[in-house]
Amino acid sequence: MGVEVPKIDFKKIDGSSPGYYAICAIWLIICLIGVYAYYLQWIHGEQLTGLNNQVPWGFGIAAVCYLIGASAGSLIVSALSGVFEKEEFKIFSRSAAFFAAAMIVAAMGAIFTDIGNPANSINFLIHFNPTSIFSWNAFLYSSYFVVCVVYLLAQFEDKKFLTRCIAVFAVGWAVLVHSGTGGIVGFVYSNDFYHSSLTPPLFIVSAIASGLGLLIPTYILTFKWTKREYDLDLLWTLTKIMGAMVILLIYCFIVEGFEKGYMPASHEAFLRMITSPETPEVYVYWIGQIGLMLLALAIMLSPFRKREWAIMTASLLVAVAVFCERYTLIVPGLSYPYEILPGYEVVKPFHIVPYYPSWTEWAIVLGLFAGAYLAYCIGIKIFALLPEKAVKIEKGEVRK
Amino acid sequence: MISRRKFLVLVTAGAATIATGKALSLGEEKEKYTSELSEYKWGMVIDVDKCTKCVTEIMKKEGIDDIEKVRPPCIVECDKANNVPQSDKYYYSLIRLYMVKETEDANPLVFPVMCQECEHPACVEVCLTQASYKREDGIIVIDLHRCIGCRYCMIACPYNARRFLWEDPKELLKVVNPEAPVRKHGVVMKCEFCLWKIDRERAENKEPKPVCVEACPYNALIFGNLKDPNSEISKILKTSKVLTLRAYLGTNPKVKYKLWGD
Helix, strand or coil: CCCCCCCCCEECCCCCCHHHHHHHHHHHHHHHHHHHHHHHHHHHCHHHCCCCCCCCCCHHHHHHHHHHHHHHHHHHHHCHHHHHCCHHHHHHHHHHHHHHHHHHHHHHHHHHHHCCCHHHCCHHHHCCCCCCHHHHHHHHHHHHHHHHHHHHHHHHCCCHHHHHHHHHHHHHHHHHHHHHHHHHHHCCCCCCCCCCCCHHHHHHHHHHHHHHHHHHHHHHHHHHHCCCEECHHHHHHHHHHHHHHHHHHHHHHHHHHHHHHHCHHHHHHHHHHHHCCCCCHHHHHHHHHHHHHHHHHHHHHCCCCCCHHHHHHHHHHHHHHHHHHHHHHHCHHHHCCCCCCCCCCEEECCCCCCCCCCHHHHHHHHHHHHHHHHHHHHHHHHCCCEECEECCCCCCCCCC | CCCHHHHHHHHHHHHHHHHHHHHHHHHCCCCCCCCHHHHCCEEEEEEHHHHHHHHHHHHHHHCCCCHHHCCCHHHHHHHHHCCCCCCCCCCCCCCEEEEEECCCCCCCEEEEECCCCCCCCHHHHHCCCCCEEECCCCCEEECCCCCCCCCHHHHHCCCCCCEECCCCHHHHCCCCCCCCCCCCCCCEECCCCCHHHHHHHHHCCCCCCCHHHHHCCCCCEEEEECCCCCCHHHHHHHHCCEECCCHHHCCCCCEEEECCCC
16 A cells, blocks of 8 residues: 655646736846846946956855855755655745756856956866866856756656655755855955855855745745745745754854954954944945844744744845845955055055945846846746645645 | 757756866866976065165155055056056056055065965966966966956955956057057956066077066066076075065965065
């Protein structure tokens, strides 16, 4: 006598309502504004950005880290049922995997739009540098996309054993991809702000938090707008996982902060970064990163925590806070000049260079986000990604 | 109408081809050969006292307080010869002057900092496309046809010695030196010890000298072959006390700073 395995019906959305087309149109318009901004940057060069020779990385690279993180986080959510045998989360497995693939494409788009000489970008593929962690990542990102699609394909074909095997592999690959991305920053030994072995694991934690931060509101709105029955308890469970990640992140910030503040060579720079309003980073750090995370935690611990609006707000706050975290990871270490000639009391020139992203940088990054969401909107219409009912399926219940 | 299955198979196959191509390129082994360049290891010793004298004199003479506005002959000639654009918005000069003091009222020291031509260069280590590479004579070069302008090398450089061309340099160049590379916007540039000049002079059996060395009125910059024990630079390094910038990083620069007189 065989055990009855719960079966979930995945169905395409109808996607013929004016609301659906309106949402797609909004994403498309943001995307087109991004394309236009990139066209201007292509013509006039990166002088259109707020970057300079002291702060050569900024908003674009923060977006690269964020999008890769969101992708890795989504894939981990997708694999919850396959790897951790949390069957109740199987309803999210297809759409989260698709979202992960869309996000990694957007991340690669963010790299492409940030480089100064995109005409030479094919050299990514032709000239591999084994000592460059970024070069390894270029390989990891493209292969990660393949893993996402294969994983999705295995799910479409309903190959259970294969799906489980790929899920295990995909989670491992996602961890590798994101650790590698953390390594791009953490292995830079010339900059005390960057150099940290904590960065790769911190990236994994941020990835799960931001992935969930984007997925939870996306799911709630998708299920509401497509009139699908859904179980808020399942999303609350995801919110709790996100909350745990936020606590872990705050713990990592404290450890990292103490470590940076402890060393006399860097404590002045660190204190100035978190206290001095010379650059906007101080606001991004206290309001964007720490403030929003604490607010999200407060909502998650409040008596209204299981309400739909509370779950959505907390998730969105975490999604934004993680972006701010990526920003404070990239920018302050460059805004504050590192000491080329240590040991002297007075060093000139010594400029703390404030960096303000230009409208083109905002437009390109928002365009990439919009592109990923447009792909999601189209994806749920042409592929059977969403469950007919997003509710917990009891063992033994078989759906036709 | 293409089926869902076929669509996904095609997308996967395409992406897999790219990923595999990338992975296969790992196995490519480059044929190693040595050229006559391997007989050289170019280095530079900078006499900080002389540089300080030159720069403070210019500051006094021209009434300049800001070290960043001082343009000694080494910087002026370097910019001209290497097609370095002059911009009000960005600092592109390949040499940057740093003025340091033990205390606010102490006598200053001036350090001209350019690419330190490290033995273990962080920029070469991180370059995605091997556009930055070390020649056999130790000069770190940027292949402009390979550079994708990702600026990771600038992030990794411990000496802030690299510049990214944010603007189109052609619009900012008054005179173009056809011998030196003319770059386009979106790539990174740095001091390469005027390799276009030293290679020519080496071929002409002359003593090679970068432009800044020739332009220096105080003979403060000593350039030479570190592999030749009889070169002036080798002799200075044997007898003088020199400073290496950020030596603790282990990059082992080939530009040294002489702080004390003979």
